[in-house]
Amino acid sequence: MVSIKDVAKKAGVAASTVSKVLNNYPNVSAETRKKVNDAISELNFVPNAVASALSSKQAGRVAILMNQSSQTTSIDEVDMQYISGAILKARELGLDVITIFFSMFEDKSVDEISAYLRSQSITGIVIFGLSRENANIIKLINREEFKCVLVDAPLINKSTSCVWADQAKAQYDVANEVLKTDPVKSMLYISGKENGFVTAERLKGIKALCRDKDIALTAKCGDFSEKKAREITLECGKDYDMIACASDMMAIGAMMALKEEDIFRPVCGFDGITLMGYVSNRMTTVRQNFFEIASKAMEEAENLISGGLGREIHTDYEIVRLDYKDILR
Amino acid sequence: MVSIKDVAKKAGVAASTVSKVLNNYPNVSAETRKKVNDAISELNFVPNAVASALSSKQAGRVAILMNQSSQTTSIDEVDMQYISGAILKARELGLDVITIFFSMFEDKSVDEISAYLRSQSITGIVIFGLSRENANIIKLINREEFKCVLVDAPLINKSTSCVWADQAKAQYDVANEVLKTDPVKSMLYISGKENGFVTAERLKGIKALCRDKDIALTAKCGDFSEKKAREITLECGKDYDMIACASDMMAIGAMMALKEEDIFRPVCGFDGITLMGYVSNRMTTVRQNFFEIASKAMEEAENLISGGLGREIHTDYEIVRLDYKDILR
DNA sequence: TTGTAGGCGTTATCAT
DNA sequence: ATGATAACGCCTACAA
Numbered sequence: 001m002v003s004i005k006d007v008a009k010k011a012g013v014a015a016s017t018v019s020k021v022l023n024n025y026p027n028v029s030a031e032t033r034k035k036v037n038d039a040i041s042e043l044n045f046v047p048n049a050v051a052s053a054l055s056s057k058q059a060g061r062v063a064i065l066m067n068q069s070s071q072t073t074s075i076d077e078v079d080m081q082y083i084s085g086a087i088l089k090a091r092e093l094g095l096d097v098i099t100i101f102f103s104m105f106e107d108k109s110v111d112e113i114s115a116y117l118r119s120q121s122i123t124g125i126v127i128f129g130l131s132r133e134n135a136n137i138i139k140l141i142n143r144e145e146f147k148c149v150l151v152d153a154p155l156i157n158k159s160t161s162c163v164w165a166d167q168a169k170a171q172y173d174v175a176n177e178v179l180k181t182d183p184v185k186s187m188l189y190i191s192g193k194e195n196g197f198v199t200a201e202r203l204k205g206i207k208a209l210c211r212d213k214d215i216a217l218t219a220k221c222g223d224f225s226e227k228k229a230r231e232i233t234l235e236c237g238k239d240y241d242m243i244a245c246a247s248d249m250m251a252i253g254a255m256m257a258l259k260e261e262d263i264f265r266p267v268c269g270f271d272g273i274t275l276m277g278y279v280s281n282r283m284t285t286v287r288q289n290f291f292e293i294a295s296k297a298m299e300e301a302e303n304l305i306s307g308g309l310g311r312e313i314h315t316d317y318e319i320v321r322l323d324y325k326d327i328l329r
Numbered sequence: 330m331v332s333i334k335d336v337a338k339k340a341g342v343a344a345s346t347v348s349k350v351l352n353n354y355p356n357v358s359a360e361t362r363k364k365v366n367d368a369i370s371e372l373n374f375v376p377n378a379v380a381s382a383l384s385s386k387q388a389g390r391v392a393i394l395m396n397q398s399s400q401t402t403s404i405d406e407v408d409m410q411y412i413s414g415a416i417l418k419a420r421e422l423g424l425d426v427i428t429i430f431f432s433m434f435e436d437k438s439v440d441e442i443s444a445y446l447r448s449q450s451i452t453g454i455v456i457f458g459l460s461r462e463n464a465n466i467i468k469l470i471n472r473e474e475f476k477c478v479l480v481d482a483p484l485i486n487k488s489t490s491c492v493w494a495d496q497a498k499a500q501y502d503v504a505n506e507v508l509k510t511d512p513v514k515s516m517l518y519i520s521g522k523e524n525g526f527v528t529a530e531r532l533k534g535i536k537a538l539c540r541d542k543d544i545a546l547t548a549k550c551g552d553f554s555e556k557k558a559r560e561i562t563l564e565c566g567k568d569y570d571m572i573a574c575a576s577d578m579m580a581i582g583a584m585m586a587l588k589e590e591d592i593f594r595p596v597c598g599f600d601g602i603t604l605m606g607y608v609s610n611r612m613t614t615v616r617q618n619f620f621e622i623a624s625k626a627m628e629e630a631e632n633l634i635s636g637g638l639g640r641e642i643h644t645d646y647e648i649v650r651l652d653y654k655d656i657l658r
Numbered sequence: 659t660t661g662t663a664g665g666c667g668t669t670a671t672c673a674t
Numbered sequence: 675a676t677g678a679t680a681a682c683g684c685c686t687a688c689a690a
Binding site: 342343344345346349356357358361380382383384385 | 675676677678679681682683684
C-alpha cells in the first residue's frame, strides 16, 4: 500500500508536509505543493481513510440510519433515493459513510447504541423515518453526543437539525389542487400513524383547507397502511366526495378499493412515488425529491460537524399528477 | 471514549491481554478472561473498529458495489433488499461495510479504483448488477487484488465467487408454468440486454423449453426496458400466443400494452417484484429472495477473505403468481 | 515554510 | 499465561 511516506520520499519532503498539502493547510509554498501533488498523482495515492479517521477524531464518519427494507415497493423507492443522495453527497464532502438500520438497535440500550457508534468513530448521524417508537434513538439525540440530522422529524437542539418540507402547507396544497377540478362538499382524510411526527402537521393542513373552503371533514387514522386505507374506503369511501390520504400507499389502497366497488372519487396522496403511475391516472400527490433531501441532510450533517448549530431546513415539493406515461422508461 | 486501556486498568491486566480476550486467542486463563469480560461490560466497552482495521490489515472491510437508485420502483426494491441482506449479515459476521455505486467510478482508471478501495482498507467487494459495460471493474476483478463476490455475473477465479440462481432452468420453469394453463403454439420472448451476463443463460432456457414443447419461438431484445417491451408488444404482441419476458419490468410493459390494445395474452416475467401485484393478476414470474441472496453473498465474501477459493453458488427461486391480495399489507 | 516527534486505539511479536 | 513494545498510516502541536 502506498502511504504518505512514499509520497513524501518521492516529493523529497517530510510526511507532515504531505499531510498539510492533503488537508489544505495555509503555510505551504506553491512550489512544495506542486511537488507533492505531482508525487501523489504519479503514485496514485489516496489517503487511507481509516488511518485518517483514527488520527484526527474529527475526520467525520457519518452514519445513515433508516428502516430496513420493508419489501414494500414505495418505501424501498424512497429509501434507495435517500441512500443514494446521502452517500453521493458524503463522497463529495469527503465524509466516510456507514449505513445502519433501526433493527440493529432494537434490543440495545442507549448506552450500548452510543458505544457502538463511537466504536465506529461516528460523529454525525443522518436519520430517516424516525418515529416516536424509536425511544432510545430519541434519547440519544437529546444527549447531543452526536451531530444528528433528522429527515421528517422535528427535533432540534444545538447539535440536531431537522430537514423536511412544510408538511401542513403541502397537504393543504395537494388537496386544494383536487378542488380545482372536482366539486367537493365532504372529504374523508386518512391520516398517518397516530403519533407520527408528520401526522399532526399534515392534519393541520387539511383542517385549514376544509375550513377555508367550507368542506365537511372526517379524519380517520390509516397508520400509513395501504391495507387499512383500503378497509376504511370499502367501509365508507362512497359517503364522501373526495378522499385525501397522508401517503401514496394509502391513496393506492383507497383507489384500489374504489375501483373494486366500481365507484369513483378523486383521491390524493403524499410522496410522489412511481407506483402511483401504475395504479390510476386520477391521483394527485405531493412529489418530494428524496435524493435532493438526503443530499441536503448530508450537507447539514457536515455543517453541524464543523461547528454549526442545529436548525430547521425546509425542502421543496411540487404538486403533481402521475400518469403511466410519465413514469414509463 | 473508553478504550482498551481503560478496560485493562479496570481489570488489572495489560492492554494486549484485553485484545487477546476480544479476539478469542487461545492462551488466556479462564480467570483473566472473566475479569476482562466483566470490565468490558461494566464500562460498556466496544472495540474501536477503525483502530482495529488500521492495526490488523486483515480486519476485513467489505464494500457493497451496486447501481445507484434508478428511480425505478422495481430496481429499487431489489437493491434495497440487497443492501439490507448484505449489511445485516455483515454485522453478524463482524465485518465493516461501506456502500458505493458504480457511478462513483465512472471516469476512474482501474488503478484509481484500486487505490481508492485500498485507501478504504477494503479487502472484499460484493458486487450487484455488474454488466459488461463496467469494463474497469471487470479488470479489477481479474487482477484478483480484492476478494470479490458477484451476484448474477459468472466470473470466477481464485478470489472471485459468483452467486446466482440457475438462470436457464428458472426461465424454463416459469414459462413452462404458463403452458400448464394456456395452450401455446407460438411464443414471443423479450430478452434482456444484448450482452448481459444473464441474458444468454435465460435465452438458453427458453429455447430449451420451446424445443421440448414444440413451440415456435421468436426472440427480440428488450434491453430490460419497460418502454421497449411495451413497444415491441404494441408492434407484434398479438401475433403470438404468449409473451415471456426476461424481467418483470418488461413483463409489465408488455402487459400494459396488451391492456391498451384490449387483447389478452399470458405474460410471464422474472424477479418477483411487488409491482407485479398491482398491474395484473395474470402474470407468472420467478421470485427470488434478494435479501437471502445478498446474505449468502456476504457470507461468501467472508469465506473468501478467510482464505476460501472462488466458486459458484446457486441460489433458490420459486415460480409464483403475484396478485394484489398477496402483496397488500 | 518545513521537519520532528508523539499519539490516535488496536493488534502482533517477542520476552518474561 | 501475561506483559512490554513496536507497528498500522495519518494528524498536529511544536521546534527549527
